[in-house]
Amino acid sequence: MKLLTRISELPPALRASISDEERIFIESLEARNLLPFAVTEFYASLSGTDPLDPIRRQCIPSPHEGLRLPLELDDPLGEERYPAAPRLVHQYYDRVLLLAHGTCAGYCRHCFRRVWTSGLRGFVTDRELDAIQAYLGQHPEVQEVLVSGGDPLMGSDERLRALFVRLRQGRPGILLRLGSRVPVMAPERITDALVHLFQEFRPLRLVLHLNHPRELAPPVVQALGSLVSSGIPVHTQTVLLRGVNDSVAVLAELFRSCLTLGLSPYYLFQGDLAPGTAHFRVPLRRALELYRQLGLQISGLALPKFALDLPGGGGKVHLHENSIEDEYVDPSGQRLYRIRGRDGNLWSYPAED
Secondary structure: OOEEOOHHHOOHHHHHOOOHHHHHHHHHOOOOOOOOOOEEHHHHHOOOOOOOOHHHHHHOOOHHHHOOOOOOOOOOOOHHHOEEEOOEEEEEOOEEEEEEEOOOOOOOOOOOOHHHHOOOOOEOOHHHHHHHHHHHHHOOOOOEEEEEEOOHHHOOHHHHHHHHHHHHHHOOOOEEEEEEOHHHHOHHHOOHHHHHHHHHOOOEEEEEEOOOHHHOOHHHHHHHHHHHHOOOOEEEEEEOOOOOOOOHHHHHHHHHHHHHOOOEEEEEEOOOOOOOOHHHOOOHHHHHHHHHHHHHHOOOOOOOEEEEEEOOOOEEEEOOOOOEEEEEEOOOOOEEEEEEOOOOOEEEEEOOO
16 A cells, blocks of 8 residues: 655645645644554545545644644543453453554544544554464453554555464454455455455454445445455444534445445444544534434444543443433533443533533
8 A cells, every 4th residue: 555644645636626735734743742643545535626626624634633622632531540461352242352452554534543643653463462362362251352552454465364363263263353444444454365364363343444335436335345355344433523424314324235236334432532532523512403303313333332432441331311310510610411331420521512
């Protein structure tokens, strides 16, 4: 895959659309230790030149990313509260999260793990896998490994094979769930060899990060078709993003298209409190109304669960019309909602406009 990391490498029309303000901000990212700028040649080719284009908004850094609100967190999901081994998070009873790779095939500007990913860590090492394998062997309750990052498919087939072998040595038969955006960013990565590798290590499922119908371009459809036809289940996760997909029509088209292609719409996520992402977050009450209307437009097979990862480690909750228990103002004057977590406790989420 060809990764573009400079404005000068972008397609001519997209390059010409970069404003002086955007250029100055992009050139300051490294010095400010912010999420790097990188996009694949393929994904850049999908972008329009209007600043409001839904693909452009996801891949071109905005100066708004430099604005951090008081409630935004380096670790918005609170994953650091649940360490199990190097790169391994054990927050939920029967499954663990493995941060297998620290880089991506392009950096989504709404990334919730942007602080960790900004470190540009490589693939998980053999030494780290020693501890991970030992942990799996000692915890029989763990039945599933979510292999994420970054993006695990940034690793070579050989590295992925070695990783899968080690995980299965730690727990024979454990379900491998790969979280990836690579099929959308670089569909050429989904080769016959990679598909055969996935088949060899079943039970294995791919969870695809997919946000807009235009991302289902013909090469992406072909890549996903090769996975589906090979018997690899593909689920989708979508982030609700202001100015990208925050309309019933766009979401309905996206999820109906997924169903037609043999993909299972899995989760629609409310935006996390990651630094510099406020311009992407849809106000929660509006988001709940969007989801209610969406449920009236599409079938249950096409309707993903609407979920929120409660800030600071409260875990994932499914959202519905009555999810907000009440609204209050904290001592700093910040308006907040109270939402009950799976643990029975009340957690806070901002009441943004």
